[in-house]
Amino acid sequence: MAAGERTWQRPTVFGRRGIKWAVYAAVVAFFAWSAWGVGADPSRIVRGLGRGVTLLGDFFPPDATPRQAQRIVDKMVESVAMAMVATVTGIALSVPVAFMAAENLAPRPLYYLNRGFISISRAFNAIIVAILVVKAVGLGPLAGIVTITFKTVGFFSKLLAEDLEDIDAGSVDAVRAVGASPLQTLCYGVVPQIVPRFAGLSVYRWDINIRTSTVVGIVGAGGIGSVLLTAFNRYDYQYVSAILLAIVLVVLVAEGVSAVVRRRYQ
Amino acid sequence: MSSETREWRRFDRRRRLGRSLGWLVALVVFVGSWQFLDMRLVAAETVPREVNDLLSRMYPPDVAYAGEVVAPLIETLHIAALGTAGALVLAVPVALLAAENTTPNRATYWLGKVIVTVSRSVNTIVWALIFVVVFGAGPLAGAVAIAFRSVGFLGKLLGEEIEEIDFGQVEAVEAAGASPVQTLLYGILPQVKPALVGLSVYRWDINVRDSTILGFVGAGGIGVQLFRAVNAFAWGSVATILLVILGVVIASEVISAYARGLVR
Numbered sequence: 001m002a003a004g005e006r007t008w009q010r011p012t013v014f015g016r017r018g019i020k021w022a023v024y025a026a027v028v029a030f031f032a033w034s035a036w037g038v039g040a041d042p043s044r045i046v047r048g049l050g051r052g053v054t055l056l057g058d059f060f061p062p063d064a065t066p067r068q069a070q071r072i073v074d075k076m077v078e079s080v081a082m083a084m085v086a087t088v089t090g091i092a093l094s095v096p097v098a099f100m101a102a103e104n105l106a107p108r109p110l111y112y113l114n115r116g117f118i119s120i121s122r123a124f125n126a127i128i129v130a131i132l133v134v135k136a137v138g139l140g141p142l143a144g145i146v147t148i149t150f151k152t153v154g155f156f157s158k159l160l161a162e163d164l165e166d167i168d169a170g171s172v173d174a175v176r177a178v179g180a181s182p183l184q185t186l187c188y189g190v191v192p193q194i195v196p197r198f199a200g201l202s203v204y205r206w207d208i209n210i211r212t213s214t215v216v217g218i219v220g221a222g223g224i225g226s227v228l229l230t231a232f233n234r235y236d237y238q239y240v241s242a243i244l245l246a247i248v249l250v251v252l253v254a255e256g257v258s259a260v261v262r263r264r265y266q
Numbered sequence: 267m268s269s270e271t272r273e274w275r276r277f278d279r280r281r282r283l284g285r286s287l288g289w290l291v292a293l294v295v296f297v298g299s300w301q302f303l304d305m306r307l308v309a310a311e312t313v314p315r316e317v318n319d320l321l322s323r324m325y326p327p328d329v330a331y332a333g334e335v336v337a338p339l340i341e342t343l344h345i346a347a348l349g350t351a352g353a354l355v356l357a358v359p360v361a362l363l364a365a366e367n368t369t370p371n372r373a374t375y376w377l378g379k380v381i382v383t384v385s386r387s388v389n390t391i392v393w394a395l396i397f398v399v400v401f402g403a404g405p406l407a408g409a410v411a412i413a414f415r416s417v418g419f420l421g422k423l424l425g426e427e428i429e430e431i432d433f434g435q436v437e438a439v440e441a442a443g444a445s446p447v448q449t450l451l452y453g454i455l456p457q458v459k460p461a462l463v464g465l466s467v468y469r470w471d472i473n474v475r476d477s478t479i480l481g482f483v484g485a486g487g488i489g490v491q492l493f494r495a496v497n498a499f500a501w502g503s504v505a506t507i508l509l510v511i512l513g514v515v516i517a518s519e520v521i522s523a524y525a526r527g528l529v530r
Binding site: 013014030031033034035037038039040044045048051052055077078080081082084085088119120123124125127128131132133135136137141142145146211212214215218219228229232244247248251252 | 295296298299300302303312313316317319320340341343344345347348351383384387388389391392395396397399400401404405406408409410475476478479482483486489492493496504508511512515516528529
């Protein structure tokens with residue numbers, strides 16, 4: 001039978017094949033527009049690659065005079081200290097925000113208010129926040145701490161609130177049933193369920209905060225970032241690569257510590 | 267009998283000691299950091315007032331300024347799209363190197379890991395500083411910076427996906443006489459395609475956020491406008507730009523979540 005000859009086609013997520021090709025075409029067209037808009041013509045890229053190789057030569061080997069090395073250490077310690085303080089303050093502020101942003105614990109208006117705050121905190125990059133905070137409180141590590149604290153609250157509250165929404169209501173009811181006050185219910189019914197996640201999240205955010213604190217200095221909010229920007233502006237590329245090396249090293253150590261602690265808690 | 271009353275404790279003595287020690291160390295580090303930064307509490311007290319002052323100056327946003335933001339905003343989106351596309355092209359070989367089951371040998375495995383680590387440890391804005399020197403100021407430097415930053419993220423997560431594929435299928439394709447490229451196309455790619463799409467869209471969403479700051483170091487996008495407005499103390503314009511960024515970021519988050527929902 002002629003009609004028996006059938007071909008099989010994989011189903012697509014778009015529902016219809018026409019829509020699929022339309023989406024593909026739109027995406028490709030957008031990329032083409034982007035390439036044109038950004039000015040990414042091949043000759044420019046090739047020229048850039050040449051200059052990139054030269055720059056790589058300038059970067060190598062990493063080098064710093066003893067005074068410069070001392071400055072790296074000082075500013076790196078400042079970065080780490082900023083991250084530490086901001087993690088603690090950020091988490092302290094996050095706890096109430098998280099409770100108020102959990103759908104099962106907070107009244108409606110409070111819920112929307114805190115969700116809105118979380119969205120705002122997450123939407124703006126730390127550098128943008130830092131530049132505003134520097135204008136408000138002046139240059140220096142305090143601006144960095146305020147920035148990182150603000151960013152921490154958005155991240156931490158969001159994830160903690162999601163965990164709070166997932167808790168087992170049965171154990172909360174059980175605590176309430178034996179006559180606990182609302183505060184006691186919170187302490188003995190809700191909190192024990194989220195403690196392990198809380199610890200894991202704190203360390204995870206601390207790790208991210210170390211990364212952030214190494215760059216907010218670029219806009220004047222304290223830490224090693226300021227040294228990096230100055231070195232760049234003076235074309236002192238061997239010093240730049242020494243600073244970059246220091247940053248990568250500290251970030252790696254933080255990541256290692258964070259991974260170990262999280263494994264022990266979860 | 268009094269000895270009957272026993273106390274229940276969640277942890278044994280050793281773990282209790284360990285936990286208190288952990289808390290103690292954290293406390294010492296916190297207090298030490300605070301001391302080191304030499305900030306009197308007075309300084310911290312002024313923060314709410316200063317921030318409040320800033321916010322009151324930003325209100326109301328300068329609506330007339332919105333027209334001038336459109337072009338840089340589109341540039342920002344271009345940077346994010348192009349950066350993500352570039353990252354994807356670069357990340358596939360890196361992912362193949364960094365996955366234990368597809369990497370040719372130990373040395374290439376470590377090469378993959380090093381690329382992933384370096385890319386992730388260096389912030390977008392630092393990559394942008396470097397590429398402004400290479401390509402000159404402008405959005406091209408920004409797009410390349412975004413690409414270099416994203417390679418680590420995509421390479422790492424894609425590599426983990428590749429490690430989890432069913433290798434039997436790859437061997438079957440090889441056994442039928444496929445070349446290495448064909449093995450890649452028919453043995454590996456179909457298995458990681460949903461993850462590939464999902465991760466790219468997710469990274470694109472992050473890149474939209476990241477590309478809003480590139481202007482601070484001269485790498486194009488809406489950050490240039492923001493930087494200028496802040497330095498000119500044009501707080502109404504700053505508020506407009508911030509609102510625009512907020513809108514774009516939320517829109518990209520929604521699109522990203524929807525697209526990831528489709529491929530899951």
